[in-house]
Amino acid sequence: MAQSKVECNTSTFSAAISACAKGGEWVKALQRFRAMVQGKVEINEITFNEVIAACDRGGEWEKALSLISTMVQREVESSRIVFNATISACEKGGEWEKALQLLMIMSQGNLETNTI
Numbered sequence: 419m420a421q422s423k424v425e426c427n428t429s430t431f432s433a434a435i436s437a438c439a440k441g442g443e444w445v446k447a448l449q450r451f452r453a454m455v456q457g458k459v460e461i462n463e464i465t466f467n468e469v470i471a472a473c474d475r476g477g478e479w480e481k482a483l484s485l486i487s488t489m490v491q492r493e494v495e496s497s498r499i500v501f502n503a504t505i506s507a508c509e510k511g512g513e514w515e516k517a518l519q520l521l522m523i524m525s526q527g528n529l530e531t532n533t534i
Contacts, residue, residue: 428460435468444476451485463495470503479504479511486520498524 431454438447451469454461466489473482482504489496501524508517 426457426459428454428462428465431459432462432465432468435465435472439468439472439475442475444472444478444481447472448481461492461494463489463497463500466494467497467500467503470500470507474503474507474510477507477510479507479513479516482507483516496527 431450435447435450438444438450447469451461451465453459454465466485470482470485473479473485486496486500486504489500501520505517505520508514508520
């Protein structure tokens with residue numbers, strides 16, 4: 419049987435990052451994310467959401483904040499979902515002040531806030 423090489427693109431990386439996040443493997447999710455950066459694969463909002471969700475589940479609020487900062491620097495469109503995951507990570511880390519700052523940024527950026 420002949421083997422074919424599957425191209426790793428944004429969708430495949432995002433799916434792998436999502437699987438890592440759901441499995442509680444935030445380190446592996448970050449490794450996949452870094453591989454995307456090194457391979458110059460396009461990183462979109464979904465990718466950022468998945469890797470930030472992995473950091474949230476792993477209690478890595480500092481990494482989540484770093485990732486949302488990277489997202490802004492790369493001018494990737496953000497959504498309430500991404501901010502909510504980052505706020506959740508800050509909450510789990512006891513960083514309520516950071517969570518409030520993110521909420522303020524959301525309201526200034528005209529992102530709809532919601533209650534959970």
